[in-house]
Amino acid sequence: MAPPDREETPVRVTLVAETRPGERRVALTPEVVAPLVEQGHEVSVESGAGAAALCADEDYRETGAQVLPAGDDALLAGADIVAHVRPLLPDQIARLRRGAVTVGFVTGPGELDGIRALRGCGTTALAMELVPRISRAQSMDALTSQALVAGYRCALEAAMRLPRFFPLFMTAAGTVRPAKVLVLGAGVAGLQAIATAKRLGAVVEAYDVRPSSADEVKSMGATFLDLGLDAIEGTGGYAREQSEDRAARQQEALTPYISKADALITTAAVPGRPAPRLVTRAMLAGMPAGAVVVDLAAESGGNVEGARPGETLDVDGVTLHGMADPASAMPVDASRLYAKNVTNLLALGLSAEGWSLDLADEVLDGVCIVHEGTVRHAPTAALLEEEG
CATH class of the missing domain: 3.40.50.720 (NAD(P)-binding Rossmann-like Domain)
Structure with missing residues (x-):
């Protein structure tokens, strides 16, 4: 033509x-x-x-x-x-x-x-x-369009690596309980990870430093975690950087929820800054054997201590996968x-x-x-x- x-x-x-x-x-x-x-x-x-x-x-x-x-x-x-x-x-x-x-x-x-x-x-x-x-x-808005792809991919990565089903199955051989998935960060990527995990049949909880995201999390069928901490809301709907003291209190409050999760997906980001450290190796130690952690922010420093982009690590029986250019997948x-x-x-x-x-x-x-x-x-x- x-x-x-x-x-x-x-x-x-x-x-x-x-x-x-x-x-x-x-x-x-x-x-x-x-x-x-x-x-x-x-x-x-x-x-x-x-x-x-x-x-x-x-x-x-x-x-x-x-x-x-x-x-x-x-x-x-x-x-x-x-x-x-x-x-x-x-x-x-x-x-x-x-x-x-x-x-x-x-x-x-x-x-x-x-x-x-x-x-x-x-x-x-x-x-x-x-x-x-x-x-x-x-x-x-390319950040939004590509975050949608990345969040979807994160949920698939978690499901593929978890050595058990995401959905509930009731069979003649017995009942298989649904997997428990925790998503940290409820921006575009986090919400898409929540929606995808829900479609796959998991029981999903989510947390974000912005209380304003609670209604969006609930609209996806997930439970929003209220940790009782002060809100952190930045410009343009993004989160902003938090103090060391607040970060420590947040980690302490998240630990019991992480210890119950079969899969943890982290998507938190602060524009122009390294990814906030949400999860330490010590926090992973309490997760069930065979649990999976997928860190979307691995390329910008990682939400999870030890996460490396494009690498899958075994951390005391927990699989830690750092995403690398997930939209390109x-x-x-x-x-x-x-x-x-x-x-x-x-x-x-x-x-x-x-x-x-x-x-x-x-x-x-x-x-x-x-x-x-x-x-x-x-x-x-x-x-x-x-x-x-």
């Missing part, structure tokens, strides 16, 4: 293949590429970019996109907009022309070299993780959701007439982390200054 003839200068949108080990998602799927081509833009796709997400090169060609060989210099050098999932590497950024726009996840542990490269080469970087949590930006639907987030964000500045960055728009202003040689995101700028 060829793009229609237009007098306007088309925007050159490029889709690159992900280079990080284990990453299987793709930033643009054929279903979102087609409208871009119909709008008159040129879309270039790196060959094989969507293979792991079951998006074949031919699928992209059928939309009117051009598929270029992997590693072709023209992919980045000729791009006006580059769509990606994980942060681009400094050597990729170095090949971008001045004034190009990148859209994808940008920040994260160990990514400051990429920020420096973006600043140094005069590109504009739109960070999907910085989409503000306001009503009009919900369709662009479900690449088909994770990519479909993420691709819609990306194109919905781009639609704020992309039209048949070209690309325009309106920083008076609170969404574009919020996601624009680097622009014209300046790091506009204060926490990231502070980290760069700390490191000199």
Whole structure:
């Protein structure tokens, strides 16, 4: 399908293949590429970019996109907009022309070299993780869409590793009691983990430092634990960091509930900070033999002491699994959701007439982390200054 003839200068949108080990998602799927081509833009796709997400090169060609060989210099050098999932590497950024726009996840542990490269080469970087949590930006919120996938995957990981059933079974040979599942953290990922564990038939309890999440937990059919501690509510509906004293009291209050759980799923996160330590190794010691712990936050330091991303450990008879890029483990639907987030964000500045960055728009202003040689995101700028 060829793009229609237009007098306007088309925007050159490029889709690159992900280079990080284990990453299987793709930033643009054929279903979102087609409208871009119909709008008159040129879309270039790196060959094989969507293979792991079951998006074949031919699928992209059928939309009117051009598929270029992997590693072709023209992919980045000729791009006006580059769509990606994980942060681009400094050597990729170095090949971008001045004034190009990148859209994808940008920040994260160990990514400051990429920020420096973006600043140094005069590109504009739109960070999907910085989409503000306001009503009009919900369709662009990639953290939410990917957290939904991650929470679902966490519950499956727990069920697969637990050496017993999740649901209740009443059989002629006897009754099998349902597993008891405890979920710590009731954000999007936690709520999806709760919902999935409930669908699998488990008895589910959940806790979050924000009492406001109690009604959502209950709506999923789970029991919300009230530990009698003061609330911790941050901006945008996120939790905020807690004091050492409160953290210690929270651990003490959680211990008896953890000791009764067959499976523990932890999903707690504080934006811009290492994951809060919710569970110590000593707390795991009281869990039943064969119990399973799945830590979604392993990549950012872990909610559970000793959790390592991508590793499964035996802690005195308890299986501790640290999740690594869980959304990538479900690449088909994770990519479909993420691709819609990306194109919905781009639609704020992309039209048949070209690309325009309106920083008076609170969404574009919020996601624009680097622009014209300046790091506009204060926490990231502070980290760069700390490191000199």
